[in-house]
Amino acid sequence: MELKVEQDNCLGCGVCVVACPVNVSISPEVAGGHGSKTEEVIMMVENGVIKLFSPEKCTKCGTCQMFCPTDAIWLE
């Protein structure tokens, strides 16, 4: 399975960025909703929409998909 995003669906809420357990372990400040300080994280909101930075780090736990309100990020 592979992590996919559809920027047209994204509202830029950043819930996936905060919920992603891998993101939190790479850049702990995202858990507080502050946004990542590094591009090492799997995904970040850039210019108001979600963008994948390091999708190869994804462990396919499905947490982002469960929390995304608009089906903008999913595993396929």
Add this chain to the structure above:
Amino acid sequence: MVSNTKEVKALDFDVTRSAEEERKLAFKDELCIGCGICEKVCPVEAIELGDIGAIVRTDADVSKICVDENKCVLCGMCSVGCPVDALEFTIDGESISDMDAYPQYLSSAEIDDETCIYCKACETACPREAITIARELPERAKLVTGEIEIDKDICINCGICEEMCPADAITMDSKIPTSADPTVASDINVDKDKCVYCLICKKSCPVDAIMAACRSCSYGEYDLDPADSEITGSSFIDDDLCVRCGWCEEICPVDAAKVKKPFKGELTVDEDKCTTCGACVDICPCDVLSFPQPEEVGQIVEKVYKDEKYCIYCGACANVCPVEAIEVKRTDVDYTPTKSKSWKNKMESLKT
């Protein structure tokens, strides 16, 4: 040359080789718990565990494991290693789980119908919905005794008793009054098989038309046969679905359920690493893990609560944890003896 064939049926599949004997490996996806033991024990690396976290949590239409039929040597090791019945290996139609030459896990779950009081706690608690309790309840009329009569000459057919009766024992046949018959009901009756002699009708009747008495509470006990209040039934555990987690044994109020687990071990959750994503909670086939609710505002609770009483040490939670916060150790594996050294070594290798 004889080669393996693979037949895929939705999420399930069969890998078959027909030579002098027909060897077949059949996978049932709905029974798979995602423990990955098959992947670990396969001697030829033919099995790949899928992204079970995503598959289970997003209900994806993807098989939980994948077997490469060109690598598979149809040895049956994955089937023996599978702690549930998701992988069945047959030789000429006979399952190796029925053959003494192959080792089997020593595990079981039983409910003793003699002891069972058919409360259904196990049926409700079973995380795999493997238990069905069928019960026959006594007739309500045989548990009460009393007398009731409506004096139809006094009754004004107001219908209050019918509306109040908690047992739906009173029926009034309402009608439109005519000049020839200026009454609002043609009849009113009490079904004595339904009446529990609670006397609510008598107390609520505005014209005291109901004479009723309950004898159950006083000397009337003698009217009742204790055998009439007996609850009978039967229990059934679906062996395919049961994962031997022990919920039934733990929740049973009369110790009627007995579970023997195949593994002993230890489950540890690293609270510092855990990000509470919930993947482990969702994947656990035994409801071992849950998110605790604080009892009061501001109370800090554990990130993930675990109760190892229910754990089968399958390791599915550790497989899905994205941040390696969970460790599952298997310290003991209980299986039937086998003469084959290689099989024994494989079974022992399940200890970690």
